[in-house]
Amino acid sequence: MKFTARLPDGSVNVPHTHPLVELAWLGAGLAVAAVAVFVVLGWAGEYAAARLPVAYEDWLGARVAGTFPGQESPGLAGRVERLVATSPPGSPLHAYRFRVVVVDRPDVNAVAVPGGTIAVFRGLLDQARSGNELDMVLAHELGHFAHRDHLRNLGRGLGPVVLGLVLFGRDSAVSELVANLCLTLEARYSREQEAAADRFAVDLLVAANGHAGGAVDLFRRLAAEAGPSLPYVLASHPHPADRIRQIEARIASRGYPVRPTEPLDRPAGRPPSE
Amino acid sequence: MLEIVLNNLGLFLFVGLAVLGYFAGGLAERRHYRSIREREAELVHLPVVSSEDILPDRPVARSCLVTGSVVVSIDYFKRILASLRNLFGGRVGAYETLVDRARREAVLRMKEQARRRGACMVLNLRLETAVVGRSADKKRGLGSVEVVAYGTALVPPRG
Numbered sequence: 492m493k494f495t496a497r498l499p500d501g502s503v504n505v506p507h508t509h510p511l512v513e514l515a516w517l518g519a520g521l522a523v524a525a526v527a528v529f530v531v532l533g534w535a536g537e538y539a540a541a542r543l544p545v546a547y548e549d550w551l552g553a554r555v556a557g558t559f560p561g562q563e564s565p566g567l568a569g570r571v572e573r574l575v576a577t578s579p580p581g582s583p584l585h586a587y588r589f590r591v592v593v594v595d596r597p598d599v600n601a602v603a604v605p606g607g608t609i610a611v612f613r614g615l616l617d618q619a620r621s622g623n624e625l626d627m628v629l630a631h632e633l634g635h636f637a638h639r640d641h642l643r644n645l646g647r648g649l650g651p652v653v654l655g656l657v658l659f660g661r662d663s664a665v666s667e668l669v670a671n672l673c674l675t676l677e678a679r680y681s682r683e684q685e686a687a688a689d690r691f692a693v694d695l696l697v698a699a700n701g702h703a704g705g706a707v708d709l710f711r712r713l714a715a716e717a718g719p720s721l722p723y724v725l726a727s728h729p730h731p732a733d734r735i736r737q738i739e740a741r742i743a744s745r746g747y748p749v750r751p752t753e754p755l756d757r758p759a760g761r762p763p764s765e
Numbered sequence: 766m767l768e769i770v771l772n773n774l775g776l777f778l779f780v781g782l783a784v785l786g787y788f789a790g791g792l793a794e795r796r797h798y799r800s801i802r803e804r805e806a807e808l809v810h811l812p813v814v815s816s817e818d819i820l821p822d823r824p825v826a827r828s829c830l831v832t833g834s835v836v837v838s839i840d841y842f843k844r845i846l847a848s849l850r851n852l853f854g855g856r857v858g859a860y861e862t863l864v865d866r867a868r869r870e871a872v873l874r875m876k877e878q879a880r881r882r883g884a885c886m887v888l889n890l891r892l893e894t895a896v897v898g899r900s901a902d903k904k905r906g907l908g909s910v911e912v913v914a915y916g917t918a919l920v921p922p923r924g
Binding site: 524 | 773774775776778779787791802805806810842843845846849856858859862864868869
């Protein structure tokens with residue numbers, strides 16, 4: 492047998508795709524899979540969270556209680572109690588034991604924290620001029636509790652977090668980044684959620700006070716003040732002009748009376764000694 | 766900016782290592798293939814067969830064992846590519862070039878040894894492979910692979 496010297500043919504054992512092309516294809520596949528899982532897990536998380544019993548929510552609330560450190564305000568808690576007492580007997584609000592915490596932050600905002608805590612930022616209290624305005628803000632947050640919006644967003648955020656944990660592991664920077672982005676208690680609500688909470692708030696305000704006075708006062712002031720540095724509430728909530736229009740439409744369609752508000756003699760939430 | 770980098774150090778390290786792996790690993794691979802092709806052309810006239818009983822048509826004075834062994838490591842970029850491939854299945858091209866280089870390099874080293882011994886032919890070529898390194902069988906480690914080529918070198922009488 493004759494031996495013929497021949498160079499090895501390298502063409503069969505190595506791929507002929509450029510590694511970056513392969514990376515792009517695999518990355519695109521991963522992105523499509525991630526989006527699919529994100530949507531499915533987000534939907535499942537939201538579905539489950541919206542049906543979470545209040546007792547379990549309290550357990551969750553005890554674990555996130557330190558997120559908004561502040562002073563408990565018995566005055567504001569009293570207002571919440573009065574609002575809850577006037578809500579219909581079937582309302583899920585009766586299952587909660589609400590507390591109101593005043594957080595020393597300049598943002599004009601309030602947050603519904605799982606477990607029945609309403610965190611009100613100092614900036615909002617400084618803006619409030621009447622008890623009716625405070626009732627409106629608190630009733631708006633109660634609306635988020637009644638519709639379980641605060642849990643829906645948390646449940647939706649669980650999707651990408653679980654995905655990150657599965658793909659990258661527990662001690663990975665990617666998982667941590669995703670968790671920081673998605674598991675925030677200050678999650679933004681959708682436009683519809685905010686509008687529904689506003690409608691809920693007007694109804695509750697009228698049930699408690701007998702009239703809708705003060706429902707739009709705070710938003711009016713914010714809209715007028717909105718300069719180059721928009722307060723936080725403007726960034727995370729729908730435009731105040733839209734909210735005012737929708738709230739006034741609600742008041743008009745239900746025929747709610749609007750009477751003068753009761754002004755606050757001192758900035759809300761501050762103890763009398765100050 | 767610095768704060769963002771420091772807060773997500775792991776992530777930036779990951780991307781940085783991947784970029785480093787792509788360029789450094791790519792450069793090493795191109796240079797290695799160039800060297801492999803040159804040496805293969807140089808040693809092409811030394812026959813190596815996997816058969817046991819093909820004898821050359823000239824007298825053989827003695828025979829000896831010749832071996833060539835290579836250990837290569839994957840780079841970070843290849844590891845990412847391969848772990849993505851693990852999700853979807855299919856041909857792990859990132860590792861194929863690596864194993865191809867290791868195998869051809871091992872055979873070349875064996876042939877170089879055979880030539881130094883004055884061999885005219887290598888019979889019974891065998892290739893073995895092993896996974897090397899403490900972290901090689903772990904999920905998160907960078908693994909290395911060893912390829913050993915060995916065969917029987919036939920040396921013709923002197924003169």
